[in-house]
Amino acid sequence: MAQLGFRTANRRYNFLFWPLMIVYVAFIMGTTMLVDEETAPFWLKVACAVGVTVPLIGVLYAMRRLTDETDEYTRMNHMKAMRDGGLIIAGAAFLIGFLQIFEAIGDFPVFWLGPAYFIAYGLSHLVRCNFGRTV
């Protein structure tokens, strides 16, 4: 991977992130409005799930590419935030899992751990940028 610098890396990130987000929002709105879970055939439901997931994976790729291409200071900031986000989500998976095993809570849709990661990542980045010592 080539280090391109802060501005170029950010521009490339935005050029990939926003179109993918528009595709994601259009897909999720279209599929929830047009596809009926009760009557839709199995292949259509799988296709919708895959179609909605692909832009999200693209966003994850954009985040990964940003940390590869940006300057070292920003890279370290983002990588620490990603590390913290991942560890928080793994910890949450353990906690929710054990709560389920000991029957303290019922079924839990895995979907909610996705937005939770982005919240944990964003908060970790915010806290580090405002209060943390980066280097």
Place this chain on the structure above:
Amino acid sequence: MSPVKISAIRRHIVLTFGLAAGFAGLLSAAVLTPQDSPDWHRLAYAAGATCALILMAALQFRQTRNVDEYVRLRSHEMVREASLYLIALICAVGMLQVFGVLGLFPVLLLAPAFGICMFIAFLRQAAFGPGLAQ
């Protein structure tokens, strides 16, 4: 925190394996405890197993801060890869659940998935070199 030498990695590996063994032992004890024994026995084993897991997570966190720059960057890159793989998996599985293709399952299954993601990230680094740290 000041960076320390390669001995930090050895200490980390020994502590990780020790805690993993403790976790496995306590969890096995919680599962194998007879049904007629008091509830607090199983709860105590489960609490011990959870503490071992939390200590393991804290150890991973410390390891990325407690080593030299080269190892630190490699560790950060590995955790980043594992986190992104895990979130991609969560997005895919979550969407399949949202559209009713998959049913709900115990969330604890995602925890070993994170370990597998870490192992894949480790193999990727071993296969393609140090990545960002080069």
